[in-house]
Amino acid sequence: MSTAESELRIGMVGYAFMGAAHSQAWRIVNRVYDLPVRARMAMICGRDETNVSAAADRLGWERYTTSWRELVDRDDIDVVDICTPGDSHAEIALAALAAGKHVLCEKPLANTVAEAQSMVAAAQTARADGTLSMCGFTYRRVPAVTVMRDLIAAGRLGVIRHVRAAYLQDWIVDPQFPLVWRLQNDKAGSGALGDIGAHIIDLTQFVTGQRIATVSALTETFVTERPLPVGAGSLTGSAGAGTGPVTVDDAALFLARLDGGAVATYEATRFATGRKNGLRVEINGSQGSVTFDLERLNELEFYDAARPGSEQGFTRILVTEPDHPYLSAWWPPGHLIGYEHAFTHQARDFLDAIATGTDPRPSFADALQVQQVLDAVGRAADEKASWTDVDAGPDHQF
Amino acid sequence: MSTAESELRIGMVGYAFMGAAHSQAWRIVNRVYDLPVRARMAMICGRDETNVSAAADRLGWERYTTSWRELVDRDDIDVVDICTPGDSHAEIALAALAAGKHVLCEKPLANTVAEAQSMVAAAQTARADGTLSMCGFTYRRVPAVTVMRDLIAAGRLGVIRHVRAAYLQDWIVDPQFPLVWRLQNDKAGSGALGDIGAHIIDLTQFVTGQRIATVSALTETFVTERPLPVGAGSLTGSAGAGTGPVTVDDAALFLARLDGGAVATYEATRFATGRKNGLRVEINGSQGSVTFDLERLNELEFYDAARPGSEQGFTRILVTEPDHPYLSAWWPPGHLIGYEHAFTHQARDFLDAIATGTDPRPSFADALQVQQVLDAVGRAADEKASWTDVDAGPDHQF
């Protein structure tokens, strides 16, 4: 693995949280997995020259630029990796695909269905020329999630009846937390819904093989005015002078019917005090159940109704065995992997798809469908009239 | 404690699961707690003489009758304890209250709001004569639940933002499970909704001090036809010849807004394979969170955001200390109590209320309000038009 032909030169746009996670993946993917191509961290792009220069040095990128158009147009870039806020995904992706670059785009695919549709169209056109695209719903590549999907696909749970999904965080419970870009509708498109709700929509559809058909929803913004941040754009920017309105949801809750007959509850919130990154999923089928919690991402609980009755129970599978997905290349059984490993698995699968000319998943079309669910949830939450009031009862206190 | 004046002679109607649990409570309540009155298990009532006679002997009741009207009318009965299916609650309770008997009625209070309203009216009339009434939402008296309420009432969680409640069982996942009375609308009023959904409605309203104001819902019956049971009425009756239609919901899911500003998800189902009696509640407030699981009923998890940041986490409180509610009379710390202990706590509180002439809670009015929520959920689930469909996306498979 040393010839130029076998290299894929990566150009990454964005260098914040997602940029760091993706960098780690490109940096080590070929050190962990034997692959037919090797990723080269060729160029990083950011708007602020001082910051992007420091990021290039720190994260180990060969060059940097402050113009994503330059990055997209260069001949010595093969893959464009988009790690920016959602409002710029479509523009960058369309340009990259037009320039014949393979595209890996962070989720959610876009801020609107219309943008996502244009990206799907561009991806399909580019596909004819062998240019591939993929959306970064990384959690599909947490091994325990992949095992969940495999168990369901193998029929081990029987007919799926219930999906119970929540993504619980608490990083903005403090009303003094500043108005960062993720709390602004024009940058982020939505709040908890698109940021973390999108993950549980994709993950549950992925593992069950069913799609959400119809929803009923509510969204809520508990803290409507926040201090303006000192620096622009930072997730952790400190509060400055003045305040501004929060223009996204703090929490989004919805019920759903899936096209395979399952019924579901979904909840995405940034106000679940004490839950740091609590993505929790439980699936109940006629023959068994599975549960997963991202705060214990090396574990999967599986209930197999085919076992003898007196021995039934939820089995805590430590998903660290060499015959579990992605894990033979890592450490011995019982040695945990962390959050960022799924990004390495994603990089592996994307590199492999490019090398072999197969279509990587989740495709832009997969991601558009998630966008359509987000859109339906947003519309449902606006239709307040559809709710049913509880009749006033006798007056009493608890 | 030996004079007749200090005795309350209990007459119980029904002798199945709830009858057995209530009998255990009356049997031991004065052996555990020092109370100003003593319960006497005076008479049990059931329709089938052979069965009720055996139940009287087995459970330790002095006499039996096959006529609840006789029981209600007797001068030597002070308290009527109603443990029958919901379709007979109103009639028995109205008669008992009219006869001046204190009434403890199992939940849900009735099968309809109208019945419940008539019971509240009768209870209020009877109250003027010193006759008391109470509804058996027993889980309020699981010590961990009481602690949860106390923490919230003391402001330890701050402003309540989220309620997350599910009551998960799996006893009818097998389509060959017979069509027992709990699956028949005319007997049970509803299915999972009224049976176990009522518990999480009451419990979450009790602990938060907020009432459900408006809901959006779905209900589902996964298995619509079942074998007729061999014996009538039994929870565990075996399947006989022929089948009949299931006329209640297998699962009920709803979103809610509470009148104090919290948003909520609720789910009651008998199809959560592997969950036997999984009543789970999580409450998130601005200053902390609590979680409870009835399958680990001696435990409460409490997250206190007032602790130093690096030491924050969910604390698993083993609710078995003498300064926890109800527990000083039981065993030393770390010695668990079981499911039926809450019935003893309920008996204690009811006896104490009668002895002191104070109003026991949950009152019939409290229970009526739960009935109104159940009614709103039922209506909301019928209003299918209010749902929002997800637009058809590109055709693809997962």
Added chain:
Amino acid sequence: MSTAESELRIGMVGYAFMGAAHSQAWRIVNRVYDLPVRARMAMICGRDETNVSAAADRLGWERYTTSWRELVDRDDIDVVDICTPGDSHAEIALAALAAGKHVLCEKPLANTVAEAQSMVAAAQTARADGTLSMCGFTYRRVPAVTVMRDLIAAGRLGVIRHVRAAYLQDWIVDPQFPLVWRLQNDKAGSGALGDIGAHIIDLTQFVTGQRIATVSALTETFVTERPLPVGAGSLTGSAGAGTGPVTVDDAALFLARLDGGAVATYEATRFATGRKNGLRVEINGSQGSVTFDLERLNELEFYDAARPGSEQGFTRILVTEPDHPYLSAWWPPGHLIGYEHAFTHQARDFLDAIATGTDPRPSFADALQVQQVLDAVGRAADEKASWTDVDAGPDHQF
């Protein structure tokens, strides 16, 4: 079940913690189980008339006496239930057996091996006349423990390699906790060792079917002087004036080899801050493992190495199914039992043994063997010379 012939008249000596637990068992055993004989709570005995009179009234015993000899000698007593401190077990049991009464004796059987041997001899003599005896190692009758034994007996764990047992409490961590009888060698025989260590010795030998052959041990008394208690004998007596020496161990740790080839660690302590009643056992065999924790007594974890490799894990069995031991008479699946239920199971099995003339277990001989282990541990702990010092290393601080 109504003739006098089918009754067994119980006489219980002692009315503190164990007396209350045994009373609950005698009170309800026939209400829960169908048995050929019925227990009658005939007489209770205690030294202090005021206290024993109140206990009789509170706990529901028909008569009381302050003389255990009177109780033992009465013709209208069939069973003597010994719930006193260990120093009086032998004397009462010998008299009761001589008087032809069946005897249930709390653990540990005695304070010395010699006493226990005399009790075994008396029990064997009495057995010839049909008089039965049993020692109250109640935890054998926690259903999850019984399941553990059944799994091992069925070979599901293969060859047993490891036993890992600890009984962790913390009720005397506070040095101001008074010098109650359990901290006095003449009353209690030993401290944590005999009180809770005896439980894990019996339990692990019971479930593995192997006996401890040889041990190495240490014991420790962390707090050697404590306030004298205000009242005598109480577990929870408050501190009074003056202090006295603690004459028992606070903690006992030992290694063991079992006669079937397993190696083991045992630990009994009253100084494990935060552990209230943490009896924890893990057994590893060549084909599987089981774990149990008394603070979650309705659960058993079972690892079955015969399952497919990628699905292996510890299965949390909720031991509340009707086909689990003792449980068909209790509540539906998922409805927990508590600490005292094992006493009811013990009463059931003892009554059944008497009715059918079979030998109840654990026998006095079983209990003598536990006493011999306790004795060996005590001797081993005294033999300090057998320990191996770590050579002095270079001087450094951590």
Added chain:
Amino acid sequence: MSTAESELRIGMVGYAFMGAAHSQAWRIVNRVYDLPVRARMAMICGRDETNVSAAADRLGWERYTTSWRELVDRDDIDVVDICTPGDSHAEIALAALAAGKHVLCEKPLANTVAEAQSMVAAAQTARADGTLSMCGFTYRRVPAVTVMRDLIAAGRLGVIRHVRAAYLQDWIVDPQFPLVWRLQNDKAGSGALGDIGAHIIDLTQFVTGQRIATVSALTETFVTERPLPVGAGSLTGSAGAGTGPVTVDDAALFLARLDGGAVATYEATRFATGRKNGLRVEINGSQGSVTFDLERLNELEFYDAARPGSEQGFTRILVTEPDHPYLSAWWPPGHLIGYEHAFTHQARDFLDAIATGTDPRPSFADALQVQQVLDAVGRAADEKASWTDVDAGPDHQF
């Protein structure tokens, strides 16, 4: 950070499991942390040219050699990182220190106390010239372990009374698992004792600040003959023809008294079926307790007896906050780290120590003391006569 002066050129000996873990650390340490020096992966060494060449390419080392002496003697190597089996540690380390290279040596430091003593002497001599050395007890740098140490050092647990430590694995339960080098005394020095027992010795001494003073022990080899491996040296080598004797312990159990007054149980085994990498530690003090499990390495449980009684319990701290040790450089709260991150933390601390000229810990002297404990345990296990037999009791079966 780009001048040659600020670089430390690493030469690593060994490329198996530990070599891969160390490579990952050197590869990313400067991408995660801002440090005054930068690690350069200069040379890797292994005996087999084909294998080491492939390892160099795969793991990203600039050059390779088959001679560790060459690596040690080169002028362009600044740090020697020893990842070989224990039998070669002393020879390589002595040569490297003599050549003025900083040395990081995997644990256990050596196979014998004598070797370890020679290494300590060499390290002290080298220190005078500014050459540093460190032993790789990596688990000290799992953030949850560091927090445990900090809590105890701050007095939050009060006086330490109990240490309860076990390192449980199961990778050789199958008797067909081949006779790899870790099962051969001449290569590995000991079995479970030195491999994983050394970890819990170091970890518990580190967190408590107390040293083990005296021990009582047993060791056991359950499977005494195993198939010879096909390839030499591999952890996972498949079984070949013929068998050979296992010359190390499968399990080592010991009791200990620590020099600060705590008593302890230790267990290291490769026969705990179902436990993959179960390093578990519980520490009980007079004011609180902590527990840790390496299979959930992002979590720490802390019991604080200073909290109000009714709110006490074990708090599950998710050790992923920016103010937890090492974590500000990683991901947002709730995003887990994995097994190998501790190696990156170790690399960070070692590089920092070299850059600042401070003494890294654990020093060779720290590691010698662990070796002395291992030695005492081995001697204690051989002194079988010190054990106390249980007297033969009455003959009976369970």
